[in-house]
Amino acid sequence: MKKTSGGFTEIIFIVIVGVAALTYFNIDLRAILSDPLMQKIFGILKGAWFDYLLPLGGYLKTSILGLFN
Secondary structure (H helix, E strand, C coil): CCCCCCHHHHHHHHHHHHHHHHHHCCCCHHHHHCCHHHHHHHHHHHHHHHHHHHHHHHHHHHHHHHHCC
């Protein structure tokens, strides 16, 4: 199995490239994130995450771990 050791540096590199791209295209994140439509979308995603995906993940975790006990 191949061992990879560049995960953290890859994330830092992606963040730096992303910030540079946003700066190059003059995109203001505060204006985007304060938009009422984006607030509504984030609310929907947050509700879906906490109401559906986290309980499903917990159920799957206990079910799979129950197979090995």
